[in-house]
Amino acid sequence: MKAITSPGMRLASILSVGLLCALGAFAAPARAAGDLPTITAQSWSFNGPFGTFDRGQLQRGYKVYKEVCAGCHGMKFLHFRNLGEEGGPEFSEAAVKALAAEVEVSDGPNDEGEMFDRAGRPADAFPSPFANAQAARAANNGALPPDLSVMAKARTGGADYLYALLTGYSDPPEGVTVAEGMNYNKAFPGHQIAMAVPLFDDGVEYTDGTAATLDNHAKDVSAFLMWAAEPKLEERLRIGLRFMIYLVLLTGFLYLAKRRVWGSLKH
Amino acid sequence: MAHESTYKPGNALSKWFDDRLPVLRLMHDQFGVFPMPRNLNYLWTFGGILTFFLVVQVLSGVVLAMHYVPHESMAFASVEHIMRDVNWGWLLRYMHANGGSMFFLAVYLHIIRGMYYGSYKAPREILWILGVFIFLAMMATAFMGYSLVWGQMSFWAVTVITNLFSSLDAIWSGLGTAIVEWIWGGFAVGNPTLNRLYSLHYLLPFVIFGLVLLHIWALHVPGSNNPTGIEIKTKSDSISFHPYYTVKDGFAMSAFIVLFAFFIFYAPNFLSHPDNYIEADPLVTPPHIVPEWYFLPFYAILRAIPDKLLGVIALFASILLLLFIPWLDTSKVKSARYRPIYKWFFALFVISGLVLGYLGAKAPEGWYLIVGRIATAYYFLHLLVIMPVVGWIEKPTAMPGSITESVLGKGAGGGTPKGAAAAPERR
Numbered sequence: 001m002k003a004i005t006s007p008g009m010r011l012a013s014i015l016s017v018g019l020l021c022a023l024g025a026f027a028a029p030a031r032a033a034g035d036l037p038t039i040t041a042q043s044w045s046f047n048g049p050f051g052t053f054d055r056g057q058l059q060r061g062y063k064v065y066k067e068v069c070a071g072c073h074g075m076k077f078l079h080f081r082n083l084g085e086e087g088g089p090e091f092s093e094a095a096v097k098a099l100a101a102e103v104e105v106s107d108g109p110n111d112e113g114e115m116f117d118r119a120g121r122p123a124d125a126f127p128s129p130f131a132n133a134q135a136a137r138a139a140n141n142g143a144l145p146p147d148l149s150v151m152a153k154a155r156t157g158g159a160d161y162l163y164a165l166l167t168g169y170s171d172p173p174e175g176v177t178v179a180e181g182m183n184y185n186k187a188f189p190g191h192q193i194a195m196a197v198p199l200f201d202d203g204v205e206y207t208d209g210t211a212a213t214l215d216n217h218a219k220d221v222s223a224f225l226m227w228a229a230e231p232k233l234e235e236r237l238r239i240g241l242r243f244m245i246y247l248v249l250l251t252g253f254l255y256l257a258k259r260r261v262w263g264s265l266k267h
Numbered sequence: 268m269a270h271e272s273t274y275k276p277g278n279a280l281s282k283w284f285d286d287r288l289p290v291l292r293l294m295h296d297q298f299g300v301f302p303m304p305r306n307l308n309y310l311w312t313f314g315g316i317l318t319f320f321l322v323v324q325v326l327s328g329v330v331l332a333m334h335y336v337p338h339e340s341m342a343f344a345s346v347e348h349i350m351r352d353v354n355w356g357w358l359l360r361y362m363h364a365n366g367g368s369m370f371f372l373a374v375y376l377h378i379i380r381g382m383y384y385g386s387y388k389a390p391r392e393i394l395w396i397l398g399v400f401i402f403l404a405m406m407a408t409a410f411m412g413y414s415l416v417w418g419q420m421s422f423w424a425v426t427v428i429t430n431l432f433s434s435l436d437a438i439w440s441g442l443g444t445a446i447v448e449w450i451w452g453g454f455a456v457g458n459p460t461l462n463r464l465y466s467l468h469y470l471l472p473f474v475i476f477g478l479v480l481l482h483i484w485a486l487h488v489p490g491s492n493n494p495t496g497i498e499i500k501t502k503s504d505s506i507s508f509h510p511y512y513t514v515k516d517g518f519a520m521s522a523f524i525v526l527f528a529f530f531i532f533y534a535p536n537f538l539s540h541p542d543n544y545i546e547a548d549p550l551v552t553p554p555h556i557v558p559e560w561y562f563l564p565f566y567a568i569l570r571a572i573p574d575k576l577l578g579v580i581a582l583f584a585s586i587l588l589l590l591f592i593p594w595l596d597t598s599k600v601k602s603a604r605y606r607p608i609y610k611w612f613f614a615l616f617v618i619s620g621l622v623l624g625y626l627g628a629k630a631p632e633g634w635y636l637i638v639g640r641i642a643t644a645y646y647f648l649h650l651l652v653i654m655p656v657v658g659w660i661e662k663p664t665a666m667p668g669s670i671t672e673s674v675l676g677k678g679a680g681g682g683t684p685k686g687a688a689a690a691p692e693r694r
Contacts, residue, residue: 049533077347146545150347153536154544229544232350232357239358240532247525254518261514265305265506266675 058089061224077149087234143194152229166218302505304493312519337465342417371561385601418543496601563627597658
């Protein structure tokens with residue numbers, strides 16, 4: 001074990017560990033910038049190196065999105081076909097077709113040069129609730145409802161933040177006045193959010209026996225948004241595990257080879 | 268180290284080839300039997316690791332470029348297209364993004380190693396200077412690459428950094444503004460800016476590649492420095508590159524890739540900022556504009572100086588000064604291992620860099636600003652005053668007579684005449 005105990009190795013490891021800690025320290029404050037309230041970490045099925053999405057949860061989450069969020073928020077990077085893809089809600093092919101057919105899509109021009117409406121197909125993107133940003137603002141008291149495609153990766157705290165936000169509505173504390181048209185929210189930076197309380201108990205009907213509580217609605221739609229932002233998460237973790245096993249073994253063998261080669265040499 | 272070629276073509280074909288393009292001879296002489304100091308520690312493995320990351324970045328980048336669209340209204344969407352619809356696109360993008368971070372982690376360790384062991388001192392000054400140029404080119408490439416995502420942090424980082432040149436208005440009114448508009452290709456950061464950043468982001472890695480070849484060439488003239496800073500004197504001081512350092516570098520590289528893979532598969536977005544998943548919006552400024560972690564020390568230096576122009580000068584000086592350290596360091600001894608005073612100042616220098624990195628992510632106010640100014644002052648004091656002065660006054664500790672003596676102890680070959688000691692391979 002001479003190589004391990006050599007001063008150079010020690011120095012190398014101290015420097016690497018030091019730089020890594022610094023790296024972590026840089027990254028952490030960079031994300032914590034702004035006076036964000038503390039977000040409680042939830043236990044998600046997709047947490048950790050062996051995480052997977054809960055299909056039922058994603059399917060319920062899609063229902064919550066469609067029936068509540070989609071009224072104001074688009075998801076322009078999502079297509080109906082994604083709902084049937086591996087690692088997602090995994091709706092059946094027929095279900096994906098049916099879900100897509102629920103929306104009307106403007107297509108064309110046809111052979112006569114006219115635009116026409118048709119039922120949606122799996123290849124279509126999720127419809128946008130507003131024609132443009134100006135229309136969205138006009139309908140929402142001046143506020144622009146952001147696109148939710150990558151929302152779970154665009155906020156510090158990810159799915160935990162979204163859950164905290166959706167369950168964070170309350171009456172303002174003593175002495176805090178909320179501006180006209182705004183709502184008090186514990187998790188939102190600045191605590192004043194334009195979005196009105198979106199979810200409440202029995203707000204969305206569940207058909208799989210899950211209790212239709214605010215808490216479940218918020219959890220399910222947060223998980224759905226996490227999948228929407230990172231649809232290849234399961235594939236990533238699956239390949240990551242195999243690659244890690246291979247790589248750690250390779251590193252071990254290379255270490256043995258190194259010891260063998262250097263063994264005959266005094267160093 | 269320049270040495271006589273020992274390559275012997277094994278057959279008629281390699282002989283024929285060798286007479287026309289002796290590339291096999293080059294590989295044999297420079298990477299096969301090339302004499303290396305026998306006492307290199309693991310800090311000497313980062314050269315190989317860095318070469319690996321240059322290749323990773325170029326290969327993943329070339330494929331990403333096949334799917335990326337450098338247009339202000341399509342860039343962000345094309346990145347999402349890569350993440351969602353391109354086969355293995357998520358893997359390529361996470362490799363490329365985290366590969367940049369690993370590239371910088373390795374280069375910082377490589378630079379710190381070079382500074383601690385005096386690898387910049389004669390006869391390796393040009394080697395060092397080429398290294399500083401590579402570092403500069405890496406910074407430019409990384410900055411441009413980050414902008415291509417066209418998220419909020421990309422857009423505002425480009426705005427802030429290109430705006431640094433407007434500080435020249437303080438020298439000659441209008442000069443800075445003219446330069447900034449020339450860089451932007453307009454009156455604001457927009458599509459022309461994105462297009463040129465993309466073009467240069469694709470160009471610069473090949474410039475780096477050329478600089479790396481020169482860097483290796485300049486390395487192979489004097490040969491590698493080593494932890495004692497004493498040059499190879501006798502045959503027993505050296506061992507051949509292959510198999511000793513191929514296997515050692517291979518092991519270190521593989522271990523480093525474990526770290527790389529950890530970030531790719533388990534924390535792919537940890538080192539970047541969530542705001543960059545928000546599409547660029549010229550009308551909305553993020554509350555805190557922070558660069559990627561590897562630029563934070565320099566960002567802290569920029570913000571530690573109250574005057575804009577002087578801040579920009581300090582920023583560039585903090586890197587360009589490194590070009591002169593072969594002459595700023597007046598010590599006769601290369602390795603800080605034998606420099607009882609300088610050793611501690613050097614540790615302080617590394618700490619000041621880490622502190623600056625930490626502060627780069629904080630708002631420059633209150634204690635953060637005061638500490639940032641102290642660390643900035645020390646950074647420059649170290650390079651401009653401590654390096655020359657300590658070199659003059661310091662009395663180095665006892666050094667071994669040779670590399671062999673440092674490894675095997677006194678009287679074990681330090682004075683052995685050249686060629687007398689058996690080849691270490693046969694020991």
